Amino acid sequence: MTLTNEQVEHVALLARLGLSDEERERMREQLSSILDHIDQLRAADTSNVAPTAQVIPLAPALRDDVVAPSLTVEQVLANAPRTEGGFIKVRAILD
Amino acid sequence: MAEDLTYLSIDEARGLLDRREISSVELTEAHLRRIEAVEGRVKAFITRTPELAREQARLADDRIKAGEAATFTGIPVALKDVLCTRDAPTTAGSQILRDFLPPYDATAVARLRAQGAIFVGKANTDEFAMGSSTENSSFFTTHNPWDLERVPGGSSGGSIAAVAAGEAIVGLGSETGGSVRQPAGFCGIVGLKATYGRISRYGLIAFASSLDQIGPATRSVADCAHLLGAVAGADPRDSTSAPAEVPDYRAALTGEIRGLRIGVPREYFEMGLQPGVESATREALRVLERLGAELVEISLPSSGLALPVYYIIAPAEASANLARYDGVKYGLASEQDSLLATYLESRRAGFGPEVKRRIMLGTYALSSGYYDAYYVKAQQVRTLIKDEFDRAFGLAADNGAGAGTAGVDVIVAPTSPTTAFKIGERSDDPLAMYLADVLTIPANLAGIPSVAIPCGFADDLPVSLQIMGPAFAEERILRVAEAYERQTTWTQRRPPLDVASAGA
Structure with a gap:
């Protein structure tokens, strides 16, 4: 399985991951070789096998909808790079 | 104080503290001195917290x-x-969180804190727990206390090395594909991967949510039982x-395993084991x-597919979990025009x-056109x-399909195919690095508990076996581990750090 540069660029954009030219080429080679290893899965007979969604079956955890103390706005925003007036500041997503 | 207070078990330390023969301050200072003495060579901690x-x-x-006093009151712990x-600060070994101070404690941390445990430091890890050697930490590589030129294993190599080197009495690590058991094996201590869901993951920085589980790193099975219970x-x-x-x-450790049926999975012994690993494991089985257990050869035919399954599922879940690091809410931000x-x-x-x-592998496996061929296929296998x-x-x-219904109580196999490898030996070859986890990953995929325990040495490096059990059978696998521990002296051995520091 050999990935193309275009595929690597496409996936990097989907992942919102910036890559230098050098990183992109290295990634192409390494991902191709890892995918070669993974391709041995194709040989496994999985007809009529359900995919595992959770390994330890648990009933859905539900709780009453009640107000309880939580973190303060200051605590929540303490690690944010840019804040203003108790909000996280984000660049415009629309032109 | 002349007496060495490092390398105590929890039961020993608890007795000394409760009888007021030593104080918690003395026990803590002894560990802080030990950290000062060995940390330059071991490099187990990203952040030391002596004042805390x-x-x-x-x-x-x-x-x-x-x-x-509770069980952990006054007990030094590496996290x-x-x-x-x-x-x-909590970095996940990553530059993207290098300045991150969480607004809350993980539940496992909070439970130890509530018992009065002592936090000596935040231990090194491969970045976001992705790795098998700590070489992927963005800060530095931790060194194996048994041989400083070798890796401690990973990703929990910092916590494991700290406990092996006597810098803490116990440590907490986390597993996604063997990240507690594999380094515990490399450093000659006990490491447990509990049943998925046994320990709350709240406040554990997420890697792969269907696999992640916190795990104890200890120098004895009894300490492991205490820490799991806490x-x-x-x-x-x-x-x-x-x-x-x-x-x-702790009460489950009766030493009694007569009549227990132990499954020995053929496939685990066919995955390129180093000869010294195989012989130590076979001797442990004897x-x-x-002790009265019955050995039953069993077959787990799909074991060889666990590694490729893992390298679809774990990266896929990681690519989603790590989407939160976006330079907006927290973490490193590089402000650009858009x-x-x-x-x-x-x-x-x-x-x-x-x-x-x-992230790339996971995004690719989940992307349109490849989802069924990779992600669904991996979940089926x-x-x-x-x-x-x-x-x-x-x-x-x-x-x-050939597996039969063996009806065994536990399954015993080597923890890793090899002993600790040299720093740099596999760091340029991702696949070779991934193979270090080939024997630990199946238990993570199945969600079952497994405890790794030292079972000998090969060329002066620790060898480890793992005992797997059905979901929530932690008492049983710990009982087997402790029964074995009573017959051997492996967990009493200490790495040769003090010889090297004799002149210091």
Whole structure:
């Protein structure tokens, strides 16, 4: 399985991951070789096998909808790079 | 104080503290001195927290004087730096979180804190727990206390090395594909991967949510039982934490394993084992047999597919979990002209090579056109692996595929195919690095518990075996491990660090 540069660029954009030219080429080679290893899965007979969604079956955890103390706005925003007036500041997503 | 207070067990330390023969301050200072003495060589901690430890020690002494000590009151603990701590930075070994101070404690941390444990530092880890050697830490590589030129294993290599080197009495690590057991094996200590859901993951920085589980790193099985008991149990903040009662794991260590049926999976011995690993494991099996257990050869035919399954599922889940590091809410931000450019540049600058590889692999496996061929296929093979364990444990009917229904109580196999490898030996070859986890990953995929315990040495390096059991059979696997421990002296050996520091 050999990935193309275009595929690597496409996936990097989907992942919102910036890559230098050098990183992109290295990634192409390494991902191709890892995918070669993974391709041995194709040989496994999985007809009529359900995919595992959770390994330890648990009933859905539900709780009453009640107000309880939580973190303060200051605590929540303490690690944010840019804040203003108790909000996280984000660049415009629309032109 | 002349007496060495490092390398105590919890029971020993608890006795000394409760009888007021030593104080928590003295015990803590002994460990802080030990850290000073060996840390330049071992490099187990990203952040040391001596002031926090001293303050906690004073409070622990008050509590002991008041007769209100719990099991962990005054016990020095190393915490893997993927566990959120409200008063110490939590980096996940990554530059993207290098300045992150969490607003809350992980539940496992909070439970130890409530017992009065002493936090000596945040231990090194491969970045976001992605790795098998700590070489993927963006800070530095931790060194194996048994041979400083070798890796301690990973990703919990910092917590493991700290406990092996006597820098803490116990440590907490985390597993996604063997990240506690594999380094525990490399450093000659005990490491447990509990049943998925046994320990709350709240406040554990997420890697792969269907696999992640916190795990104890200790120098004895009894300490492991204590630590599991302290952190296990349901948590309303983690909807995947199991409601099952938490038994007294320490009381389960009766030494009695007569009549127990031990499955020995053929496939685990056919995965390129180093000869010294195979011989130590076979000898350990004979010890268990002498204790009255019955050895049963079993087959887990899909074991060889666990690694490729893992390298689809774990990266896929990681690619989603790590989407939160976007330079907006917290973590490293590289401000650019547009939001898209800010995302791209913050993540380019903040993530290291292995994290990028896994995000790319996971994004690819989940992308349109490849989802069924990779992700769904991997989840189907995961079902095969889990079903084979169920049949081996007699929990499911034979499907005629050759695995049979062995009805064994536990399964014993080597923890890793090799002993600790040299720093740099595999760091340029991702696949060779991944193979270090080939024997630990199946238990993670199946969600079952497994404990790794030292079972000998090969060329002066520790060898380890693992004991796997059905879901929530932690008492049983710990009982087997402790019964074996009683017959051997492996967990009493200390790494040769003090010889090297004799002149210091």
